[in-house]
Amino acid sequence: MENVNNFRVQEKRYKCPGDLVPDLSEVLDTRDPNSYGYNNLQAVRPDVFTYSKVPGLIILKDCVSPDLQKYLLKEIMFEQLQDSKNKTNLSPFYKLPLETDSIWRRYHDGRECDLIEGIPPTKPATVERLIQKKLRWVTLGEQYDWTEKVYPDPALSPPFPTRLASFVEDLVQSYTDYPKWKAEAAIVNFYSPSDTLSAHVDRSEEDLTLPLISLSIGLDCIYLIGGSSRSEVPMALRLHSGDVVIMTGPSRQAFHAVPKILASTIPSYLLTESDQWNRWIQTKRVNFNIRQVRNS
Numbered sequence: 001m002e003n004v005n006n007f008r009v010q011e012k013r014y015k016c017p018g019d020l021v022p023d024l025s026e027v028l029d030t031r032d033p034n035s036y037g038y039n040n041l042q043a044v045r046p047d048v049f050t051y052s053k054v055p056g057l058i059i060l061k062d063c064v065s066p067d068l069q070k071y072l073l074k075e076i077m078f079e080q081l082q083d084s085k086n087k088t089n090l091s092p093f094y095k096l097p098l099e100t101d102s103i104w105r106r107y108h109d110g111r112e113c114d115l116i117e118g119i120p121p122t123k124p125a126t127v128e129r130l131i132q133k134k135l136r137w138v139t140l141g142e143q144y145d146w147t148e149k150v151y152p153d154p155a156l157s158p159p160f161p162t163r164l165a166s167f168v169e170d171l172v173q174s175y176t177d178y179p180k181w182k183a184e185a186a187i188v189n190f191y192s193p194s195d196t197l198s199a200h201v202d203r204s205e206e207d208l209t210l211p212l213i214s215l216s217i218g219l220d221c222i223y224l225i226g227g228s229s230r231s232e233v234p235m236a237l238r239l240h241s242g243d244v245v246i247m248t249g250p251s252r253q254a255f256h257a258v259p260k261i262l263a264s265t266i267p268s269y270l271l272t273e274s275d276q277w278n279r280w281i282q283t284k285r286v287n288f289n290i291r292q293v294r295n296s
């Protein structure tokens with residue numbers, strides 16, 4: 001049965017519209033010792049787990065403090081998003097205002113009804129719609145060229161945010177065999193409850209054995225990770241705000257996907273800011289996917 005797409009079967013099982021909740025009875029949850037597969041977790045240290053069926057995967061539960069989570073979200077929304085060197089999925093389609101007039105700042109200042117001009121044939125859209133629905137990713141540091149499928153000249157790229165870099169570099173140093181690993185590029189993914197990310201392997205970096213870091217803030221999600229082919233049945237893992245996953249060893253080149261974002265799971269510590277902020281984060285999962293691009 002080598003060519004049965006077992007990954008697809010599991011994606012379909014968890015994918016469901018908006019606020020609906022799929023059957024979670026076969027989802028591993030590091031916060032619930034009674035959850036499916038919990039007995040296959042090995043605790044390397046308290047709150048640091050490996051999982052026998054996905055060799056190389058390291059799960060760091062609750063690894064990002066609430067203060068650091070808020071700092072990282074603000075760094076992205078207020079600082080990185082206003083820099084035209086950081087590409088977003090909106091960049092080719094809208095005339096995005098930048099710096100202190102950025103779409104986030106307008107949203108945050110109560111100007112969510114402002115219309116942002118589209119680049120023809122794209123029609124204009126409100127700040128509200130761009131921030132709440134259409135913004136799906138922004139890239140940091142070395143900017144991947146999705147058309148040419150390359151990382152362009154590093155000399156032209158904006159600097160990688162320093163606090164994010166040092167935080168994840170310390171994690172890679174502590175938990176993997178790659179002490180010199182450097183955070184050079186990141187894609188920050190924004191998901192609402194109806195958004196998904198389909199099965200893929202990240203293959204654009206020069207050395208595909210170097211670890212890849214995935215840091216999650218906001219709503220919980222179901223993360224699927226399998227093996228080197230789509231025929232392998234993936235494990236389903238519930239990720240919470242503050243969790244980090246390190247894909248190293250064989251898991252670095254394993255198929256993975258996000259078939260479901262779980263509505264109404266926002267931790268209360270993320271809801272202590274302005275009304276606009278709270279209204280935004282309440283329906284978002286923000287994932288920082290961080291890579292070393294160059295062969296050192």
Ligand SMILES: O=C(O)CCC(=O)C(=O)O
Pocket residue numbers: 187189197202214223256258287289
């Ligand atoms: O959102 C996630 O947890 C995964 C994102 C991902 O796999 C990617 O950006 O390549």
Ligand SMILES: [Fe+2]
Pocket residue numbers: 200201202256289
């Ligand atoms: Fe990925």
